[in-house]
Amino acid sequence: MKANTSSAYPSAPAGPGLNAAVERYYDTTLDLYEDLWGEHVHHGFWDVGEQPGNDAERHAATDRLVRELVDFAGIPHGARVLDVGCGIGGPAMYLAGPLGCTVEGVTLSAAQAARATEKAAAAGLADRASFHQRDALDNGYPDASFDAVWAVESLMHIADRPAFFAEAMRLLRPGGVLAIATWSVRDGELTAEEHRLVDQILRHQVMPSFSSLEEHERLAHAAGFTGVAFADWSANVANSWEPGFAQVRELDNGRSMMRDLARDRGVDVLGFFYAGPLMLKGFETGAVTYGAVRATKPVDG
């Protein structure tokens, strides 16, 4: 099957420049995300047709996405988990808290790692959750260190996806599970207009490319995983971008606020504000999709 990836704009460069741009993006938007979404830097999950309500319901929906992925991938209670792209530790708090896991989180952003460390200490989870500024593909962990590798909405930032699957295979013990939730694109060719839309999203969100869910499945097989499956959650998460709910409230009075932010933090920070309408359109047209992927390292692998 043809790989369905969309090439990046110059502001989301491949190679070392990409990681630096991702680091800068999350360092400079940490407070914006935390203010709007709380500790979860990812979509919410609703039953299909359910309408998003107030902020408390949004929070419940982002919590729910974590539980849905735990169930879909079968993350066992008490597992040793590597959280790839841990953000400020929202998913890790659930894994280390109610699920009793031991979590190592890695993020490119020093500010995120520091905030996640603070939050784990405040939640009394410092002994089970630790966070580091490290590249997922250059992480320093020994072979077979983890029962689960967990990546919620980080894989879109990693250009070399075959290398990611190979690294997950190396880090898992035999029988360990890989759990991914990711932005993606419809499989097959996109129209020129869809490409333009997807390229705008990539540029504003500092992502090199999207793959289809089918492509993730193929990459997992190619890396030697078994039990590979994906679930298309597009209809469950699209509510996350509903106008008046997802869009940044301050935009109402906010052109000057955006100008000030861009001046103080650099122009890339504005990508935060542009994602909502673009993603909503992407889901409406079906060009943008979202899903979960699970895979198991063979016991004899």
Ligand SMILES: C[S@@+](CC[C@H](N)C(=O)[O-])C[C@H]1O[C@@H](n2cnc3c(N)ncnc32)[C@H](O)[C@@H]1O
């Ligand atoms: C959209 S946030 C998701 C955060 C978190 N998983 C959550 O769900 O709240 C993307 C995260 O991926 C991280 N990331 C992107 N590329 C990475 C890489 N190569 N190595 C480590 N982390 C990476 C970013 O630093 C950021 O923490």
